[in-house]
Amino acid sequence: MNFIDTHTHLYVKDFNEDIEAVVNRALSNNITKFCLPAIDSETSQAMLDLQLKFPDHMHIMAGLHPTSVSNNYKAELEHVKQQLSQHNCIAVGEIGIDLYWDKSFLTEQQDAFKAQIKLAKQHHLPIVIHCREAFDEVFEVLESEKDDDLFGIFHCFTGTLEQAKQAINLNMKLGLGGVLTFKNGKIDQFMHLINLKHIVLETDAPYLAPKPYRGKRNESSYLIKVAERLAEIHNRSIEEIAEITTQNAKTVFNI
Secondary structure (H helix, E strand, O other): OOEEEOOEOOOOHHHOOOHHHHHHHHHHOOEEEEEEOOOOOOOHHHHHHHHHHOOOOEEEOEOOOHHHOOOOHHHHHHHHHHHHHHOOOOOEEEEEEEOOOOOOOHHHHHHHHHHHHHHHHHOOOOEEEEEEOOHHHHHHHHHHOOOOOOOEEEOOOOOOHHHHHHHHHOOEEEEEOHHHHOOOOOHHHOHHHOOHHHEEEOOOEOOOOOOOOOOOOOOHHHHHHHHHHHHHHHOOOHHHHHHHHHHHHHHHHOO
16 A cells, blocks of 8 residues: 655755654655655755655656746746756646735736646646635636646645536646645535546645644645545545555656
8 A cells, every 4th residue: 555645845944854754754654655846946956855865755846836926937937947857857836826825926927827837738747736715817727728738736626516627627636635634624525526536645744734733744644644534535445545546646747
């Protein structure tokens, strides 16, 4: 039984003191591969360093996170291009639109999102989408880029059943994490209607820790709590959840 954490920021400073222990705890819980989404040029070296430290387990992405989009985003996009050409990246991510923190760079976020989707298509890679309080805006961009080359993961999916179906119709898997275990998370109320072939598991560590760790630093070993909740919802064994979601992740990322 093996799991893949399809979205974990293990390279950020929250893990500087105990990264070996964090990785070993995950490995002991059968989480054997970790997909590292990019943030921006300031954090990319830390991500590369972590991959170098655990080459058999870490897989990196290239991308500009929407909350890192500002006036200099075009220079940042050049850095993304450089990362894609120099390293074996499994995806372009995480990319998208975030209107929770700041709405003033919406136009730039839309432009950066479109540009990075085009980069992903050029490199035949999936995209990993970040969407916060921006479903309409994200779907507008995705619909404009819809073709056979567009595929990927809707990271940290927190939308409605209709939005889940829309994402799936756009060739996206739904990335499920700690929110699935929250009483007020809502997605647990309809996730039994979503075929498991459309689902991958993630932690988004160090953020969004699942119950019973909610409010604490999240880590990849807690992925098992998300898997257990999904098994309850679908009335399947944890082994089946592991097999299906791991194969889904391997297919999307080609790992």
